[in-house]
Amino acid sequence: MAAVSGTVAGALSELTVLDLSHHVAGAYTGKLLASFGADVIKVEAPGVGDGARKVGPFPDDIHNPETSALYLYLNTGKKGLTLDLASDEGAAVLKELAAQADVLIENFQPGVMESVGLDYATLSAINPRLVMASISNFGQDGPYRDYRADTMVAMALSGQMYVNGHPDREPLSSSGYQPSYQAALYTYSGIMAALLARDRDGTGQYIDISIQEAMASEHQFTLNGFTASGKIRMRAGNRYGSVHPTTILPCKANDGKPGLVALGISDPTQYVLLLQLLDMPELLDDPRFANPTLCANHHEEFNALVRPWFMEHTADEIVHALQDNRIPAAFVNEVDDVLEDPQYEYRGFWKKIDHPIAGTYRYAGLPYHMAEAPPVFGRANLLGEHTDEVLAGKLGYGPDRLEKLREGDVI
Template structure:
C-alpha cells in the first residue's frame, strides 16, 4: 500500500447539510480529497444534533463528517458569498443540496461559479431535480423513497407500507453524486471543462426498481409488497426456526436449490422436473417454502446455518448492531474502526469501502468541531487577521 490516496490534491467544497450531499463528500474525503464543509454560523449542520447525542454532539456526526474541515460562514451575506467565490477559484468540485434556486438567489449558482472557474464540477442534489414541475417542492429522502416506488413495496400485503430503517434515499443519491463527480472528472481530462450534475432523490431510488416499469408496461402488472419474500425468485425468504428466530435462505439458483432440498430431506423436490428452473419453482412457491419451514422449525438457527454452510447454500440471519460488532468477519475486513473523540473516549465507527489494494481509503478520526478550520481556511485564501476580525464582529464567520 502507498501513503498517497487516490483523490489526494482534489479540492471539494460542501455547501449542503444533513445527509445526501454530506454523505457524498464523506466518501470523497475518505479517499484523500480535501473537503471544506461550509456550516451556518453558530448553528452548524443540524446533523450535529440528530439521533443519539453525547457530550453535545451526535454520534452520527463522527461518521458523516470525518475527514472534513469545518468553515463557519454566513452564505446570505455578501462577504460570505465572496469567500465562496474565492474558494471556487481553485476548487475541483462543489456539492450542494439546497432547494433549487437557493444558490442562485445568493449569487452562487452554476452560471456564476463556472464563470469564475470553467473547470469546476458542480453536483446539485435535490428532491426532484433542477427542472420539471416539481423542482420547487421541498423533498426529503423519505419522500423520494415513496415517489421512486420503494416505499410501496416495503412491508406485508394489505398492511400500511413501512420505511427502510435508514435514510436510503439520501444515501443512494449520494452514491450517484460521487459516481457523477468521478465521471465528470474523467471527462474533464479530455475537454478541460467542468459541468454540473443534476441528482434527484426520487430518481436515485427509482433507478433501483429493477423490472417494475417493464412489467407494468408489457403486462399491466403492478408489483405489490411481499413481506420477507421476493416474488418471482424462489426460494428466497425468511424461515422460522425452533428457537423463535429466523434464518434467511437464498436457494434460488438451480443447482443450489437441489442441494438445499437434499439438506432438508426432500430429494423428491430436488428431482421434480417442475422445479428444475426458477420460473417453475415460482409457480410452486407455497410447496417449496412449506417444505423448508417444516425443516427449519425442527432446528435452532445456528444448526440450520451450519448445515446450509456445509452444503454451500447461501444463508444468514438479520444482524443487529450487537451481532455486527462481535462478528469476526467484520473485524478481519477492517469494517469496524476505533476513533478517539475530543473527550478522549473511544468510539467504534464503520470502516471504508470500496477497498482499493494500493491506495485504500482512511477514516481519519472524529468529525470536526464547528468552525474548527475557519481561520486556517481564510488564512489560505490570504484574508488577513484584521479582515477576519471584522467578519467575526458582523457574524459572517
C-alpha cells in the same frame, strides 16, 4: 486496530472540495471524496451548523451538536468552516474559496444557491474549472422541483416503497436514509466523471442529481417487467417475489436472540440440494413444490412443511449446514450484530476513529479495498474548527480580517 485521526495523502489529495451540504446526500458525497484524501471543507452556518448535528442519536440522549451519530458518520475526514452564506460578506468569501476549488457540493432546495448569488453561472465565471454538484429531492427543474420529501416520500415516488412489505398491508419504507445514500453514490461517480472529462477538456461542469431519479434507477424487474409485458410488480411479503424460498424464516433461538435465518434460493439446483438436506426430497414430486417458481405460489404451505426442521436448529447451524452444501443462506443481523460479525472483522471493515468530544468508536468503512489508492479515515470536524486555518491558509486572511468577520457573525 490502530486508532486513526487526521488525514494523510490519498488518490484525490490534489483536490479541494467545498462541501456546502447538510443532512445526508451531499455530506456522504463529501465524505467519500475525503476518504481518498481530498481536502474537503465543510461549510456550515455559524452557530447552528449542519441540521444533521441535531438529529442524533446522542449518548444518553443529551443533545450536543458534536455528538450526533448522523453527523459524526457522514462528515469524517473533513475540515470545518463556518460561513454565513446569506450575508454579502459570507458569499464573497465563498466566491474567493470557489476560485481555487475543484469541486463544490450542495444539497439545498433548488433556487437557494441562486438566491444568495452562488449559482453555477456565477461560480463558473469565477472558476471555469469548477465542478459543481447539486443534489435535490426532485432535481433542478420540472413540476415537482419545489416539492418536499424525506426518506419515505422519496421511497414512495421512486417506486421502491410499493414493492416492499406484505400484500395485505401498507407498503413499507425503511428507516435510515437509503434514497439520499444512493443519490450520494451517483453524485460521487458524476463528480469523478466530470473530473476525468476536465483532465481532457480543461473545463468543469454542472451536475444535477435528483434523489427520486437515483432511487427510480435502482429497480430490476419493476420498470422492465412493466415495459415488457405490462406486469405490475407487487409486494410479496417478507420474501423476494417470483421464487421461493428467498425469504426470512423463524428458527431456533440462541443466545437470547430471536431465531431468524435468511434463505436466497432461486436456482432449481440449489432448491433440490435444500430439500435433500432437509430430508424432504419427496416434495420435488409434488407439483406445488417441484421448483422455486412453483413453490412461490405455495410459499405459506412450504414454510409450514419446513418449519419443524428450522425450529430444531439455530441460525448458526443452519447457515453453515446450508453453505457447506453451496446453498445460499445468511444471518439476519441487527445493527449491533454486524459489529460482531467475523467476516467484517476479518476484512477490517470497521475503523476505530477518535473524536475529542464524542470519544472513540468503530465506524463503518468503505466496502472495498484499493491497494494503490488506500482510503484514509479521519474524524468528523467540530463546528468551525478550521475556520481560521482555512481562511488564513487558502485566502491569506490576517487576524484583523478574521476578527472583523467574526464580529459581523459572518464566521
